């Protein structure tokens with residue numbers, strides 16, 4: 288049995304994946320009558336078809352491993368990678384050169400509207416260089432941190448990346464995060480400085496930043512304008528010259544032997560493949576007859592789709608099944624939120640929409656959940672806030688579903704001390720994705736909260752304000768460095784909970800939009816967490832239970848009480864809204880009684896009638912109090928619980 292390795296990533300296992308997937312989508316299908324405008328394309332494609340089969344298929348066997356390059360484009364949001372992809376597609380004749388080629392690879396409606404890439408797309412380009420035909424598999428990636436899982440997945444199919452940096456904005460936080468993903472995956476990095484046509488472009492400054500932060504000599508930078516098409520040819524040449532060819536599927540052999548022609552099965556997908564090549568890295572790929580137990584090498588097999596290439600998967604010989612090796616990691620949700628239909632009669636429609644969408648986006652985790660106020664729904668796990676918003680928007684746009692989304696929470700952990708609970712959960716350390724399941728302090732040794740390592744790049748005049756914001760969010764500074772004369776890069780360890788709601792907006796507003804932020808998972812740390820209850824006239828409100836850090840309990844409690852006060856309608860009696868930790872009240876607001884003027888119609892001095900009316904009103908109040916039932920409209924819950932993705 289073998290497991291893909293290399294720092295947890297399985298390189299390039301997907302050469303055939305990308306090429307085949309693209310061909311199926313029709314990207315590579317030859318036209319029966321090529322348009323005149325597509326002369327370059329048809330010339331390129333014509334050479335690729337075997338003469339017997341020229342109208343039907345592209346003869347992929349013409350592309351040896353040496354003539355194949357698999358690469359991705361990575362960049363900070365809006366630095367122009369989709370525009371560069373358009374130009375590469377045009378230059379290689381993959382698409383016609385028209386004014387309408389804008390982000391051809393961004394296919395989802397949400398991507399076009401927000402101008403961002405969410406799902407990685409792919410295209411195979413055919414390019415003639417020095418008389419040789421090359422197959423260049425371009426894998427477009429999302430830029431935003433929430434989709435870094437998708438970025439890693441794309442990178443695992445590549446041997447190199449184009450790192451696009453805006454010539455005006457320079458290196459931003461996502462540039463740094465994406466560079467290190469590529470660097471860790473041991474990919475060749477080609478820096479591309481884009482938008483040199485802009486009036487304020489300063490490519491020389493950006494070159495220096497790249498040299499300082501990434502240690503890449505400035506003469507390796509290619510300066511382009513993706514918009515105007517300047518120097519695009521140089522980019523393709525660099526792809527051929529600087530990115531190593533072919534597929535490297537790094538594997539570690541735990542047991543047995545593997546050789547070319549063997550049939551293997553993936554423990555994760557249960558699919559069968561034939562091994563096309565095995566070898567060792569010396570340091571380039573050196574084919575061998577076999578690989579034996581204890582050895583590390585590479586393996587090429589015909590995977591058809593990227594979802595088949597899972598990091599940490601176990602492969603075994605056909606007809607010789609084994610238990611999968613431990614250590615398989617799938618996408619890890621960082622943010623959880625409750626999702627409910629606005630109207631319960633919509634539950635089934637929403638259920639089918641959520642199911643369909645999660646097939647397309649397998650990184651969302653789904654658990655059934657229900658709430659007294661909001662009915663049946665789900666607790667969903669997302670990779671980050673933007674991921675959550677995009678999921679919500681896709682539900683609305685692609686499935687016409689409107690939902691209530693509750694305030695996001697993060698996955699806390701508790702190390703249990705209570706033997707009874709350990710028996711119940713069958714483990715000592717439990718993950719809490721729903722605040723209602725938070726175990727009492729007397730039953731745990733410690734609580735843990737997820738932390739992230741945040742990178743902030745800001746013009747130096749905002750450094751003081753940014754540092755204050757970070758401190759207020761319980762962050763611990765890890766590093767600070769000037770990346771050029773007036774830009775500072777700060778590294779902070781943040782509790783994830785402190786950035787999930789409005790950190791990014793606060794950072795943007797205090798830096799007039801100039802600071803950029805990105806983060807990576809940094810595990811868990813011990814935290815003094817408490818469970819905060821919200822009470823309405825002494826009654827617990829199950830929906831509003833919150834897990835909060837001890838130091839933040841007062842401010843969070845106060846904020847929830849204030850929001851409730853604003854959204855609860857006045858009733859015939861006073862309502863005490865309280866935030867409590869155990870039996871200790873930490874915040875309170877009061878909704879005054881709505882005093883019906885029952886005497887308004889009593890003219891004159893009929894005191895007995897006055898008394899009768901006042902008594903009836905008091906009884907009315909008593910009745911509501913007695914049943915202890917404050918009528919809280921659903922809207923009030925929604926206002927308190929919901930985040931505003933559509934702010």
Ligand SMILES: Nc1nc2c(ncn2[C@@H]2O[C@H](COP(=O)(O)OP(=O)(O)OP(=O)(O)O)[C@@H](O)[C@H]2O)c(=O)[nH]1
Pocket residue numbers: 362363364365366367368369370371390402403404429430431481482483484485511512513514515
């Ligand atoms: N002036 C100028 N503008 C450019 C250039 N390249 C891209 N742009 C513009 O920059 C904006 C962002 O470009 P995109 O290609 O969508 O950026 P992206 O990096 O793919 O964005 P995400 O998918 O959101 O990560 C668009 O308005 C482009 O027209 C360039 O070379 N010069």
